[in-house]
Amino acid sequence: MTMISAPVLKPPFASENSLIFPASGTTHNDTVPNDIRASSTATINARLPPTFHSHVPSSNDVHLKRIDPSVAGSVYGYLQETLDVSRLNRIESWLWTAGLPRIARPLHEQLNKGRTIIVTEQADCHLIWQDDKILIKPLPEILLDYKAWELYLSEPSETRAAACGFILSYLWLICHESDFAIAKDHHLLPSFVEWNAWANFTASAFDHLHDRDSGTLKVTVSQRYQYGELRLSRLNKIYRFLYALPRGDIKTLIFGYSYTYTTYQSFFERNTGWLVSLAVYIGVVLTAMQVGLATNELGSNSSFSLACYNFTVFAILSPLILLGGGVLTLLVLFMFHARYAIWKHKQHAMESRRLRKEP
Template sequence: MDLPFSENYQLSDEFLRPTGYHKAKSSVKFDAAATLPGYPNIHLADTTHAASFIEKALCARDLENISSQLWVLTTQSSANINPLHRQKIKGREIVITEDPRLHLVWSYTRIFIQPLPRYLLSHAFWEVYLLHDNSPLGKRRDAVHKAAMGFLRTYHHLIQHESDFSIAQRDDHRLIPKEVTWQAFCQFMQKVSEIQDHEVSGRYHYGEIRLSRLNRYAPLLLHSRYYEQIHGQYAEYFARFYGPMLFVFAVMTTILSSMQVAMAVDQVASHRWSELWPFFRWFSVLGLFSTLVVAAFFVVVWLWMFTDEWMFAFRVRFAKKNAVEDVK
C-alpha cells in the first residue's frame, strides 16, 4: 500500500507522530495531549475510541455491503461525479454531511457532500493509521485504507477548476480547510488523480447515487424500509403522491364523464337538437379514446425509460467485465 501524496505536499502537519511508529512490529503510543486533527475532542491516546471514530467517519458500511449490486442503481463509473460548478448548473444545493453513507448521494435539488477531514491531509496520519503494521485500526486497517483512498479520490472529481475550489471554501460549505491554497491543493492532488479502482473500496467504484433509487431498492438489498429518511413530516412524505393521484383521478373522471354523455344521448327521448346528437356521441367517444391514448402514452414512456436504464446498466457492466478479462 502506498500513500496518495508525498510529505512535501501534505496540507496539514497537525498530526503528531507517536512513539514507536518507526518500528513495524511495535505498538504505537500517543501522548496524552495528542488529538485527532480537526477534532480536539478525540484523544488519540484512547486508541479504541479514536479508531472507532475514524472508521465510522470514512466507511459507508451499507453501501460497502451492497457494492456488488450498486450497478443496478447508478452508472458504473467512479468518474460519475460532477464538479462543484456543474452541481450549481444542475440546480443542486450542496448540503454538508458528516455521514459517509450520504457522501455524493443526491436527491432532486440537493447533493450531500462530506467535507475533507484535516487528518486525511496529513502524511503522518496515513503512515500511522493506514500503513503501519500495528495500526490502532487493527484488522480494519485495510478496509479503512481503501475507503480513505476512494473518498480522497472523489475530491479529484469534485474540484477540477479554481471555481470549484472557491465554492468548496465558501463559509457555508467549508469542504476544504480555509488556509489551503489552490496551488497547494493542486500539488496535493497530483498522485490522488492516479488512484485506480482496485485500490479503493467497492462503494467508490461508483460516483453519485440517487437517493430515491437507494430508498426504492433498500427493502430488497438492505432489508430495510428505506436507506435514508429525509422527510420530517407526513405532509412532505405524502406530497410526492399527489401528482400521480391527481393524474389518475383526472383520467378516471374524464372517462366516466365521456361514458355518461354517450349514455345520456341514447336515452334522450325528445327530438329537439337531434342533429347534434351524433356530434355529442362521437365527441364523448373521442374524449374517452384520447384520454386512454394519453394515459397509455405516459405508461409506455415510463416503461421505455425504465427499460432503457436497465439496458444501459447491463451494457456498461458487460463492457467492464470484458475489459477486465482482456487485461487478464
C-alpha cells in the same frame, strides 16, 4: 509457524504534497523549510474533532464518543466511523440501479444543474442526491496528513479502502479553481488550504491512485466509490424491497436507506402527488367514454358498453381503496413510531436505574 504480517501500504500522495506539516501546526506554504516538513502525532491530534457520533447497527442507536488522541484505537475508531460506507457496500450488486459507474460531476456542474450543496458528516451519504439537493461530506483534515496515513491507514482494511475512495471523490469534485472556490464557500475544505497547494496535492494523489499508462485505479477503494452520484429515492427502494423485505427487517422496510420525512404531512405530500395525475386521467377517460356512448357506432357496441361499465366501477372504487390504503399506512407508521418511542423510553429508564445503583 511463520507469521505473515500485512503489507505496509503508502499514503495515496507524496509526503512533500502533504497539506499539513510540522508539530507547530504549520500548513502548506512556500516558506516552510524542507527540514521540518514532517508531521508529528501532536499535529495529527490537533486536527481531530473532540467528539463524534458512533452508530450502533444492532439497535440503530447513536452514541456520543470522545476521541482520546493518546489512544491509537480511539483515533482509528473515529476514522472507521467517519469513513464508513458499509451500508452501500452491502448492496453493491444493486448500486447500478441508483447511479452509473462513472465519476461524479465537479462542483461547478452541480450548481449548473440547479442543485443545492448540503453538508453531511456521514460518508455513506456523501454524493447522494435527491430532487435539487446533493449531500457532500467535508474533507477531514486528518486525511491531508501524510503521517496520519502512516500511523493509522498503512494496512489493508475496509477503512483504508474507504479513505482512498473518499480522496478519489474529491479529485472528481474539485478539478478547477472555480470548483475550489465553491468548496471553500461551503466549508468542504479546511480554511488553511490554498489553491496552489491543493493543485499539487491532487496531482500527486491522482498519480498514486491511478496507473500511469491505463489511467485505471491501481489501489483498492470501497465498492461504493466505483460509482459517483447515487439517487436517494432508488437507494430507499433497494433497501426496502431488495434488502429488508427478504430478511423480514421491519425497521429498515419503513425507514429505507435514509428517512427524510420529519412529519406525516411531508410523507404524504411526497408520496401522493401522483394521485392528482391519476384523478385527471380518470376524469379524461370518463369524459371520452360519455362522448363515445352518445354516438350511434359506440353506443350500440356491447363490448364498448361493458368496458365503460367496468371502468366506471373502477373509477368509483379506486379512490376508496387508495384512501383506505393511506389510512392503513398512517396507522402502521404511527404504531411503529409509538412502539419504538416506548421501547427507547424503557431502555433509558433501565439505564438510569442501573447508573443510580452503581457506587
